[in-house]
Amino acid sequence: MTTDAQNNIDYAMLQDRLGYKLRRAQMVYFDVFFEACAQEGITPGLFSILAIVYHNPGLTQSAVSAALEVDRSAMVAAIDKLEGMEVIERRKSKNDRRSYALYLTEKGKAFTDRLNQNVIEREADFEKFMDSKDREQLLNTLDRIIQAKKDNP
16 A cells, blocks of 8 residues: 555655665565465475476485575475475485485476466466566566676675
């Protein structure tokens, strides 16, 4: 809900600040993403883990943690939750017996497909104001920002 006071605020110094705009856009979009995940009773973070493992079966917990830039101890708790839901399973790594490889169960694959469809539908509603060219350009720009951080830590 927007109040009259909010409508009269001068954002002059913030209008051209990339960080401010990115954060505001992220907050707006995250609400959409969160709702799509909440329909299935999980968080966006858990969806991200499922999506990575879906397309990369057998990755170690450490590799998934690094890919998502998540603390390893937080990753253990997240995998415990997904394992409790019977959507993911840990197996001893064939390459390193000290590590666990992650795999989706059949239930997990179906769950991830359904969840991804929820996200796609919610994004479509959210992105009605953008044509496919604008969307592609935005994604490319965001990828460049992310890559710049990786290249220049």
